[in-house]
Amino acid sequence: MPPLLRLILWRLGTSLIVLIGVSMLIFAIARVIPGDPARIALGANATAEQVEALRARLNLDEPIVVQYGIFLRDLARGDLGVSLYTNRPVTADIAQFLPATMELIVVAGLMMVLIGLPLGALAARYRNSWVDSTIRVISLLGVSAPSFVWAVILMLLFAYFLPIFPIAGRISEAMAVPRVTGFMLIDTLLAGRFDAFRNAAAHLALPAFALALSGIGQAARLTRANMIETYDKPYIEMAQSYGFSERKIARSYAFRPSLIPSLTIIGLDFAAMLGNAFLVEAVFAWPGLSRYGVEVILRKDLNGIVGTVLVISALFLIVNMIIDILLAYINPRIRHSTRPS
C-alpha cells in the first residue's frame, strides 16, 4: 500500500473513533447540565401533561444508554432529530447555516495561509531590517486583540466612517440569487451574476479578515521564527557555499522546512476560528452555524447541540487531516516512515 494512502486510511480510522468519543461526551454533557429541555421549549405556561408528553416524544424518559442507542440508530439513517428551537430537523438547520460559516472560515483560512506565511517568510529573509520590523509590528497587532474587537474596529473604519464595504449580511437583497450550494460566492457564479459575486465578496471581506487577523499574525510570527532558525542550519550554509541565489535559498531551502511547524499550528488555529466565528457572526449579522450553535445551547435544544458539535468536530478533523496530508507531502520523513504517527 502506498504510504500516503495508508496515512489517509489511518487518519480516517482515528477520526471516526474521535467522532464517536465526542458524540458520547456531548450527548452526556447536554443531558447532565441542569434544566428540562421540554419545559424550556414549551414555556412556563405549559401544563405538566404537555411537558411529560414532549419528554416521552424526545425519549427523555428512557435511561441515557437507551437514548444514546436511539440516537445512533437515527444517525445511521442520517437523522439528527428535530430541533426544539426551530422546530425543523437539525439536519435541515445545519444544511442552512453551515455553508455561511464554512464560507467565512475557508476564506479566513486562505487569508491566514496566503497572507501570513509570505509575510513571515519575507520578514525572515530580510531579518533585522525595516521590512522585518514592520511585519513584526503588524503581526503583533494582529495577535494582540481578539477577532471580535477587530470585527468592531474594521466595521467602524471601513464600513461606517469610510463606507467602502457593506456593514452587515451576506449579500445585498437586490442581488439575491437562487440558493444552490449555500455558498454565496459559488451560487452567484452559478447564476452567472458577476455583479452579485462582487457584492457577496465585499460582504465577506471584513468578517473574514477580522476572523483571520490573529491567525495571520500568528502564522507570520511562527514562520519567521522557524525560518530564522532554519537559516542557521548547515544545509543553508551549504546552499550558500554553492552560490545559489538568495531568492532560491529563501524559497526552497529555508521556507519549505519551516512550513512544517507552521502548518501544524494553522490546523489548530482553525478550531479557534470556529469558536471566534460566533462573535464575528454576531457583529456582522452573519447567518451562520456558530450563531445557531449558541442559540441551541442557550435553549438547551439537545438535538441541536449534539448535531452542531458533531458537525464542527467533523470539520475540525477534516481540516487537520488535510494538514497532515500536506505535511506528509512536504516532509519526507513522515511520508517514508513505516507507520503513521
Place this chain on the structure above:
Amino acid sequence: MTDAPTLLLRDLRLAFRGYTGVTEVLHGISLHIRAGERVALVGESGSGKSVTARIVLGLLQDQRGARITGQVRVEGRDLAAMSRRARVALRGRRMSMIFQDPTSALNPVYRIGTQFTEVLRRADPAITERAARARAAALLDEVAIHDPARVLDAYAFQLSGGMNQRVMIAMALANNPALLIADEPGTALDVTVQAQTLGLMRRMVADHGAAVLFISHNLGVVREFADRVYVIYKGRIVEHGPTAALFDTPRHAYTRALMAAVPRITGGGIPDLPERDDAFAAPMELHPGVAEPEAT
C-alpha cells in the same frame, strides 16, 4: 594569471562590530595555496579557522557588522575588487566546500538527486534532468558508491553518515573547482569511516586537480593528508611549514602544545602542557623563520 596561486591571503583581518564595540578576530592572516596543493589550517576551536574559510568563500563579506581588510585572491582575482555577483559566481564553480556533518549539511526535504542537479546547474545551467542524473551517477561511482540510482532517489536521512560524506565529496568536486575547502571533514563520523573518507578525498582531489584548504584541529589527520601546514592560534598564523618538517621540529611553543594534545591510544587522558614558558604565554609573537614568505 596561470601561475598565480589558487588561493592567496595577505594580512587578512576580520572584525565584528557588536554592541560593545569592535572585536577583531583575525589579526592578519597570510597564507597561500598553489594549484593542486593540499594545505592544512590547524588550530583549536575558536582560533579563526572556520571564519577564514567563510571569508574565502565570500560568505562573510555580505554580513552586516563584519569588517574585512586585507587581500583575498582566488586564482589571482581579488575578491574585494569584485562585484557581489561575481563573487557569488565563483562559488560552486571555482570553489566549493565540504562540511563537518554531512547528514545535516544535505537538505532534509530534497532527494540527493535533486540537490545534485542543482549543483551541476551552477556550472551548466542548461543541463537536462537526464544528463545531470547520468553525470551524478558517474560521480557517485567515482566515490565508490556502486548503486547510484538508489542513492540519488534517497533522502539524506535514509543514508549513513559515511555515505552522505561521500555524496558531499562527489558534489563538491562535480564542477571541477580549483579550490576545495574542507571544514573538519568527517569529524562527526567514527574514526574508521573518517580514515576511508580521507583516502577517498586524497584520490578525488588528485583526479579532479583541485587544491585543498583543509581545516582541522586533528593533527593526526593533518599529518596523513596535507602537503603543508599552517598553525593558527587566536586569529594569527603562528607557524607554517611542510608537513614532515613541521612535525619533526615544531618551532612555536603552541605547535608543540598542540602536538602534545593529540590523544594517545595508550590512554592516560590529555597530557599536561610540555612547557610553560613565556613563549607560550605570548603566542602572538612570531618566531624567526616561521612567517609566511612573500608570495610571488
